[in-house]
Amino acid sequence: MAQSFRKRRRQAGPSKNELKVMRGRPERQNTLRSRFPQVARVSLALRFTGERGQVFDEVRRVVQPDEGLDLAAACPGRCGVGNFSFEALVTEAVAVRKNLIESSAVCAEPLAPGLPQTCGCTLNCRVDIEFQPEPATPPPPPPSAPAEGSPA
Numbered sequence: 001m002a003q004s005f006r007k008r009r010r011q012a013g014p015s016k017n018e019l020k021v022m023r024g025r026p027e028r029q030n031t032l033r034s035r036f037p038q039v040a041r042v043s044l045a046l047r048f049t050g051e052r053g054q055v056f057d058e059v060r061r062v063v064q065p066d067e068g069l070d071l072a073a074a075c076p077g078r079c080g081v082g083n084f085s086f087e088a089l090v091t092e093a094v095a096v097r098k099n100l101i102e103s104s105a106v107c108a109e110p111l112a113p114g115l116p117q118t119c120g121c122t123l124n125c126r127v128d129i130e131f132q133p134e135p136a137t138p139p140p141p142p143p144s145a146p147a148e149g150s151p152a
């Protein structure tokens with residue numbers, strides 16, 4: 001089941017928080033561990049294709065807990081301004097401990113201001129999420145032994 005991408009348009013006036021995300025937070029605040037402590041590893045496979053199926057770019061990346069987590073990608077198409085973000089998808093998947101996301105999105109930025117043609121670059125992405133093992137539930141305390149030989 002393909003979930004739809006949330007695509008960010010520059011013109012939409014990103015919130016202050018989004019700007020902070022895009023402009024690069026200090027590295028230690030942007031690691032996989034700080035973001036999703038319950039995740040052991042994220043594997044990203046991104047493939048950008050043009051309108052005629054030509055491959056612009058392919059990216060494969062494995063993010064370890066101490067590495068920076070970047071959940072957005074600039075459109076490599078001719079628009080020059082498009083930006084794909086899959087942060088919401090990953091956040092949602094982590095929340096329900098889902099291991100695999102497959103999604104795609106088409107860049108709808110105009111090729112040039114005022115032109116009716118849109119970029120049309122397509123991003124197909126697959127994200128594998130490996131979670132830390134669930135914290136083991138502590139064994140139940142031993143049943144308190146009945147007081148034996150208590151003085152009568």
Ligand SMILES: [Zn+2]
Binds near residue numbers: 077
């Ligand atoms: Zn584009």
